[in-house]
Amino acid sequence: MIRIGDFAKLSRVSVKTLRHYDELGLIKPVRVDEFTGYRYYDYEQYPLMSRIRALQDLGFSLDEIGRLLSAGLTSEQMQAMLRLRRAEIGQRIADEEGRLARLDAWLRQLERTETMAEYDVVIKRIPSIRGASMRGVVPQPPDQNRLWGPLFSYLGAHRVEMSGQCISLYHDEEYQDKDWDIEVFAPINDELPESPEVSVRELPVVEAAACVVYAGPLITMDEAYASLSRWVGENGYRVAGPPREVVVRPPALENGAASQTDPASIIEIQFPVVKA
């Protein structure tokens, strides 16, 4: 029998760690002196300790390790837990690789512009969003009010509230002079029945989006588009997916429709991108 300090040295963990595992019941001293409270361990406990550390290194929590080590676990259950962990690790790697790509984008931008404040392009990940969607072809972007009107009416009729900002998606691959294929999208949390016009769907995750926030009247938003497009090209990307407009501050209403000239409008333009 050896004292806690020696067992700690042997297993290359801290004394505090051993006390912690004792408290959790992961590995108990073979004997605890009833007067001094001293914990005594055995060399034979080393393999258990080794296994605990190995499982921890695989990313299991101490709670999970407790369950993995408890008797009565079949090989199938064990395999299932490992496979779950495997999937989680795979996900983590994918996430970190996404991060790396986005970070590289920031770095390239800094190297080009020498200062971050000059042009407020930000690369970010956009999580998926559930909502009500309506898609149609309209002559020009301002005419998307023809879609928003019915969508809002539909939501109102079903007493469903929006849970976030309005989003427009521009589905045309090439620039159109007329006949724009536009999807209007209202985020919702509640259940909503579908109709021939209104569908309920999940906007997909965008791993990397180049974004600018435009503040000003909608009519002159082209400038922001132009510079964002230039930025994408100059930084070695290409657009991969429909650009989105997110209404940060909605424009005032004029005759029941969004004002094209309200200078207080704020819109975020998001271009999904991949490295060219």
Added chain:
Amino acid sequence: MIRIGDFAKLSRVSVKTLRHYDELGLIKPVRVDEFTGYRYYDYEQYPLMSRIRALQDLGFSLDEIGRLLSAGLTSEQMQAMLRLRRAEIGQRIADEEGRLARLDAWLRQLERTETMAEYDVVIKRIPSIRGASMRGVVPQPPDQNRLWGPLFSYLGAHRVEMSGQCISLYHDEEYQDKDWDIEVFAPINDELPESPEVSVRELPVVEAAACVVYAGPLITMDEAYASLSRWVGENGYRVAGPPREVVVRPPALENGAASQTDPASIIEIQFPVVKA
């Protein structure tokens, strides 16, 4: 000016998160009602919020983000922080990939043996260890006592204590009948001068080691070696680096040397492995 709930919805974060950022000074409400304590935000604060979230997504802590956003940061400092983060993410990816490989090893083992308890082979990562080392050629493994003796004397003479278990490394690539190239290694934390025989070095990290804990007299340890070797072959690995023996419970002393027959000895055998 909008209330906290609306700004939260707009930025897709929780109200609690906004209060937290306020507390940390990351993003302050433009106005706080002095009687009710209500926080009021502005749409113009959205780009800052967006930037904070983007930086957080890259893995920066809120504390770091505070510093990144504070004025007076040159482009070089900014780039340096990003590059540091980049390196950390690269490391994380490498770590997770190592985990994945070790986890696969556990899975393969389970598929083969149907139960984990049958053979106690554990795949684990071994961190680097600093210590005093002495290497020499001896007729047979039991003769490594000729190395341990002088190493212990040297440590004693310099009043340096071991900080962990004794380790032997077997450097021969092929099986030897005689003349074994063995390194004996004593972990230490303190400074120790080197000598022609004794060097101070760091045992390298082993990303994946197949390990068994053998309990019994040293003479019959061959069995454990044999089955570990078989395990390595059967599970699609090959040995990549000198096998190590870690003394978990030292054998008794016989005439000043390690007893070869003490049944209470416990040794962990570690084979560094890579996928074949």
Added chain:
DNA sequence: TTGCTCCTCACGTCACGTGAGGTGGC
């Protein structure tokens, strides 16, 4: 006797989540 090891609280970490209990605004 002295230094070393061990003990039990108790608090800190990080970015919030989750109540409890109370109040302002429409």
Added chain:
DNA sequence: TTGCTCCTCACGTCACGTGAGGTGGC
């Protein structure tokens, strides 16, 4: 007036690390 939003504590998370203050063992 009622329900909704907001407020401030205060505690929990996870795996320990870090003292504080005290005692046993050689």
